[in-house]
Amino acid sequence: MPRVVVITSGKGGVGKTTTTANVGLSLARLGFFVVAIDADVGLRNLDLLLGLENRVNYTVIEIETPHRIRLKALVWLVDALKARDERSPDFILIDCPAGIDAGLITAITPAKEAVLVTTLEITSLRDADRVTGLLECDGIRDIKMIVNRVRTDMIKGEDMMSVLNVQEMLGLPLLGVIPEDSEVIRSTNRGYPLVLHKPPALAGLAFEQAAWRLVEQYSMKAVMAEEEPKNRGFFSFFGG
């Protein structure tokens, strides 16, 4: 049976689509069969991050326009994927649109698990708390959190909340902590996801670890608090 995971946040621009693309690719590289669905019907972006914008044939709008049909379309699609005669997917990741209106309701309908993406800003945290409440009202109890765009220098200077503060406010187990990385923007421009970079980027490594925790269904036991100056030995200038 595939695991249907919805990736949501409430607030827009916190990194849902980036998380969907990179976690999905990490799972695929680990050997799992993954289907990623962009549930933002009007403003799709998942194809851009994966570099597939020129390979989109049809969208849901062209096939099933009425709202009440669109609501069920995702459920029918997921059921059809589960009932495949060939190998059914191991993971179905649903990239949820921003907001708490019909788009969110559509996206969370077939899901059994949720990954909440948030940043270390109070606006994002308040929206995340609201969305978590809605998810719990709808019966989704397995909710884990990914904290995105973490800047350890600002945390150290007490200009930004720490990840532990956020966990204290929301009360959700941590799936991953993704540091702020300029490679995210470059990978979006290239249509080449971050986890495929060689050498791996810092955020890419964090996404890989989050994907593995999703597979193993456990959460983080320790978080990266702040960056420390690296102790350099006598022979460090030789490159050691």
Added chain:
Amino acid sequence: MASIWLLQLPSLPFQHRVFSNGTSFLLHRRHCLSQRLNWIPLTPNRTFFMRAVNGPMSSEEDNCAHNEVVDRAKSTLVVDSRHPLALFQESIASFPPAVFLMKIFPRNYFTVGLCITIAIMVVALRAYAERKPSQSHPGSVADLVRRGQLRPDRRGVSRPLNYDDPFNNPLVKVGKSNSTVEMCGKQYRLAPVNLTKEQQAVHQKRRSRAYQWKRTTVFLKEGDSIPADVDPDAIRWIPANHPFATTASDIDEDLVQNNVYQQCGVPFRIQAEHDALQRKLEALQKEEKLNNLLIDSRNAKDFQRPFKLNDWSEDPVEQGPINNSRVETKPTKTGHASDSIESDTSSEEMKQP
């Protein structure tokens, strides 16, 4: 200029021998601060000798000891200070680490130079190895990528990761005490997560009290009555003029559900648009063919009989009937009409003497 100083300790509570090798002094004395320390400058030498004498000394004995030490120091001076090599040796000797090394490897400063040279070569080789090549060798796969025959990103996907566990990653190094982790060359301090199950339950209760929401199960247009068995909180009202309300009755849900795999072919709307575009294209092509059948002023030469140049220059009036025929057969389209107007003016100009 380098100089060597002799340390003379006039009185010490106990006698001990002090060895000096140019770098370290080991003095074990209890009343060092209270003693008078006399520093006597000597001429440059590789070695110097110091002796501490216990007990108070008379001035005569003190002077004798002093002279003895100075004489010994002078007698050990065997290097000719005029020789440039000697100057070089003196400069090396003035630095304690060099003196220390030279004591370990006497008369073998080439070893020191060799070690330094090897170190510099290692650094240079490492920098060269890490330097990215400006151009790959000709005829490589990079040329195929450059020419557009291969996608550059495909080559990265074909090679999967070599490790099964992302945490057993050579790029992620956890410290021995599990308090630090190094990722991508940066070191971070780890802080333990302290969220308990009880705290999670408290947050869930808080949210269940704060956010009350029910999933919408029924969509009704304005004016419809609410069914008896439907919860009013689960109803969503669609305005009467909303497109979703007007098309609700035209949808066959079973057909839509079964069409998830496009079993009925291309969706109707897409097919209709495609047919309309096809018809428009055919109409445009027909019009172009029709236009090509008409005589164009530019292509008029194809339909003219060949004439001599002299006839053309002597009798331009003979072109009049041909021009007139062109004017009579002007096409209806505006583009060709402008060409015909131009041909009219040119014929009028030609008729003028």
